[in-house]
Each structure stands twice: as C-alpha cells, then as structure tokens.
Amino acid sequence: MSEVIARELASHIVDAKLPAGSVLPTEKEMIESFDVGRSTIREALRLLETRNVITLRPGPGGGPVVRRPRPEDLSEALSLILQFEDASLDDVMQARRALEPTIARLAATRITEADLDLMERTVRVVLESPDPEVFQEQNRIFHSTLSRAACSVVLQVFVESLGSVADGIAGGVTYSPRRYVAAAHAHTRIIEALRANDADCAEQLMRNHLDEADGYWHKKHRDLVSRPVLWRR
Amino acid sequence: MSEVIARELASHIVDAKLPAGSVLPTEKEMIESFDVGRSTIREALRLLETRNVITLRPGPGGGPVVRRPRPEDLSEALSLILQFEDASLDDVMQARRALEPTIARLAATRITEADLDLMERTVRVVLESPDPEVFQEQNRIFHSTLSRAACSVVLQVFVESLGSVADGIAGGVTYSPRRYVAAAHAHTRIIEALRANDADCAEQLMRNHLDEADGYWHKKHRDLVSRPVLWRR
Numbered sequence: 001m002s003e004v005i006a007r008e009l010a011s012h013i014v015d016a017k018l019p020a021g022s023v024l025p026t027e028k029e030m031i032e033s034f035d036v037g038r039s040t041i042r043e044a045l046r047l048l049e050t051r052n053v054i055t056l057r058p059g060p061g062g063g064p065v066v067r068r069p070r071p072e073d074l075s076e077a078l079s080l081i082l083q084f085e086d087a088s089l090d091d092v093m094q095a096r097r098a099l100e101p102t103i104a105r106l107a108a109t110r111i112t113e114a115d116l117d118l119m120e121r122t123v124r125v126v127l128e129s130p131d132p133e134v135f136q137e138q139n140r141i142f143h144s145t146l147s148r149a150a151c152s153v154v155l156q157v158f159v160e161s162l163g164s165v166a167d168g169i170a171g172g173v174t175y176s177p178r179r180y181v182a183a184a185h186a187h188t189r190i191i192e193a194l195r196a197n198d199a200d201c202a203e204q205l206m207r208n209h210l211d212e213a214d215g216y217w218h219k220k221h222r223d224l225v226s227r228p229v230l231w232r233r
Numbered sequence: 234m235s236e237v238i239a240r241e242l243a244s245h246i247v248d249a250k251l252p253a254g255s256v257l258p259t260e261k262e263m264i265e266s267f268d269v270g271r272s273t274i275r276e277a278l279r280l281l282e283t284r285n286v287i288t289l290r291p292g293p294g295g296g297p298v299v300r301r302p303r304p305e306d307l308s309e310a311l312s313l314i315l316q317f318e319d320a321s322l323d324d325v326m327q328a329r330r331a332l333e334p335t336i337a338r339l340a341a342t343r344i345t346e347a348d349l350d351l352m353e354r355t356v357r358v359v360l361e362s363p364d365p366e367v368f369q370e371q372n373r374i375f376h377s378t379l380s381r382a383a384c385s386v387v388l389q390v391f392v393e394s395l396g397s398v399a400d401g402i403a404g405g406v407t408y409s410p411r412r413y414v415a416a417a418h419a420h421t422r423i424i425e426a427l428r429a430n431d432a433d434c435a436e437q438l439m440r441n442h443l444d445e446a447d448g449y450w451h452k453k454h455r456d457l458v459s460r461p462v463l464w465r466r
Binding site for chain 1: 244316325386390
C-alpha cells in the first residue's frame, strides 16, 4: 500500500510539474486525503526520500518537499551494481567508447548553433590555460553539451552517469599541458564535423579521440584502469 | 557515519564474495564491532536495504541477510529518472537501437560456441511455435545471451535495464505469427554473422533488425511508442 501511495505521489509531482522546493501536503493532510494510517504514509514518504523524489525537512513546520530525482542520481545505482559486479574503470571507459561515438552521430544532425558555440568556447578556454582544473571543467562541459545535443534523454543519462563514475575513480589524475592541448584539438575536429552535420565523420572522430585516450591510459596508467568501481553516493 | 558503515559493509560483502542468503552479524554484534550507537547501525542497515544490498529478516532470530544488488535493479532507478524526464517508450527504443548494434559488434569477436548454440536454440523454439508467450521468452534469452557475450558488464547492465523498462510498457502487446517468424529469421542472420566473427556485419544486421521493428511500431502502434515511462519497482 505504501508503494502504491509513493507511486501516486511521484506521478502527481511529474503531472503537476511541481518544481524542486515545492512544499507538499503534511503527513497529517496525506493521512486524511489517502485515508490510510500514519505508518503507511511514513513508509511511502521514506521510500520517496531514499529515491531522491522528496526531502523530508525535520522539525516543526517541516515535512515533505519536492526534490525530483536527477539524471546524475543514476550514477549511485550504477556504481553500486558495478561494485558488486567487480567492474573496473576499464569497463566504464569501454562503455563510454561504445556510447559516445553514437551520441556524436546523433548530435551531428540535431545540434544547435548555440551548443556548437558553447563547445567551441570550452576549446578556447583550455587552449588559453591548459592546466588540470581548467581542462577537467571544460571537458565536462564539452561532453555534457554534446550528450544533451543528441536529444536522447536515455543515452544522456547513461553517458553522464558513466562520466561521473569515471570522475569518481580518476578525477584527481593529471596530465601534461601537451595532452590537454592535444585533446582540445581533437575536440575542435569533432566540432567541425558536427557543424558540417557530418554524422559519419563526427562518430569516427569521437571514436578516434576515445581510442587514443584509452591507449594512453593503458600505457601510462595501468594501475588506474584496473581500479575497481566503488559505490558512490 | 551511517553512510561510512554502509559502504564498509557493502565492500565487505563484495571482498569476501558473500553470496546472497549469507547471514550477517546481528545489529548487536555490529554495534560492538563498529563501536557506534544502535541508531547509526540501524540507519546503515536501512540504507543497505533500500539499495537491495541486504534484506532485513523481521522477528526474533531475524537480522541482516545478504541479497546483493543485481543488474536488473538499475531499471528501477532508470525508470524513476525517465518518468521525471518525461521520457516515452520511443526514447527507450531509440537508446536500444544505439546500444544493441554496438553490443553485437563487440560480441562478434568474443562470443563462445555455447552462447551461439543457446541463441540458435531460441530461433528453433520460436519457429516451432511462433506465438506471443514463446517469442517473448525466447527473444529475451536471445538478447540477454548476446549482451552477456559482449563481455561489457556496463553495456549489459544498460541494455538489460532498457529491455526491462520496455517490457514494462509494451510487454503485453502481441503480433501476428508472421512477425515472430520474420524476427526469428533476422536473428538467424545475426547469429551467422557472429559465428563468422564478422563484427561489421553483425552490427549492421542488428541495426537493420531494430530499425525494422521501430518502423513497424511507429506505423502500427503509434499510441504505444508515445506511452510514458513510469517508475517500476
């Protein structure tokens, strides 16, 4: 019963397009409107809280507030399953290498001028200061703009959770400025293919880019690629 | 603190390779060994329960038992996020069409004779009795064997959760025997390409197979493809 109520509340939030921060009826009001006991409502709210649908503000004047699960939330569930499947960073990178070329292919015919400009900006910023922190941030923007531009919410959710799992393992690793410049040039070539709406070329260039990075990691950071995925919250 | 303990317990289960059903120390024993209060242990165990790492057997003689999160568990988190992103079955199918050809490509050089035999058997069974229930079951075995054969635990987890989300929406839909026979023949061609270790061909045949199915659905089941994804537990 608490599951049924949890699902109804989730559907209500989606259907009414309630934004994060919206205050929901109190526990007491829900007991009346659903005509069930306090423990059932509590269980439903707790379930929604563990699934990041709501937060429960404690104390007097507190109560359920909409949070809405976010695409990033998938990385928690993913990292947990991958830890139990003994997966390594290598497995995560392999999946990225399978997904991102397809995303580049889809984006090639769907991307907007605004997104292309945004991606070009990331390249300029990296070339101006090719250091680890700048690269990490701009690289993230480059890839997330591309994944949004593919207009496939599912692939976007997948590839972003892979990115976040990978960052959790390899986030602190730094490279030489030369490698950041090389990556920026690879990004430029991908942007050119996208701008020309050349799906084959964008796919192939993204594949080359990731294969190159993968080869480098396997040669220079063997320890890193074999690191296990751990559950991250 | 309860999160730290939850993570330690999860890592312990993985590292000690405890199978599902293993009995864990009692709440009382954990309070002693972790040297923390009862409420902290309770919170840690409850968190692990919501993430399917353990089950909590109620009553006297009860307590925490290993469950282990399974790849299928990702579909819960995925379906919840997709409901909040207003995704439809069409979005799910689009992602499958992106992933499965890549999986067929990877499997072409990695698949074993045993898996190929298993996949061939599914085709024979469908051709012997091309009815909805038989097809649904054999089709599931065909695709899950293939995704396992790709030796990419991440892609396997992704594509299986897409399959389970799709089944949740379209599971009850039936087709004519003629369509099941046609699907079986498409499967045979894919198996032949896999047996020849022809990655390009396997990828292309899988793409054709899914494009064909997609075209049919858009023509004959418009209502179905636009159905929203709902949170499923």
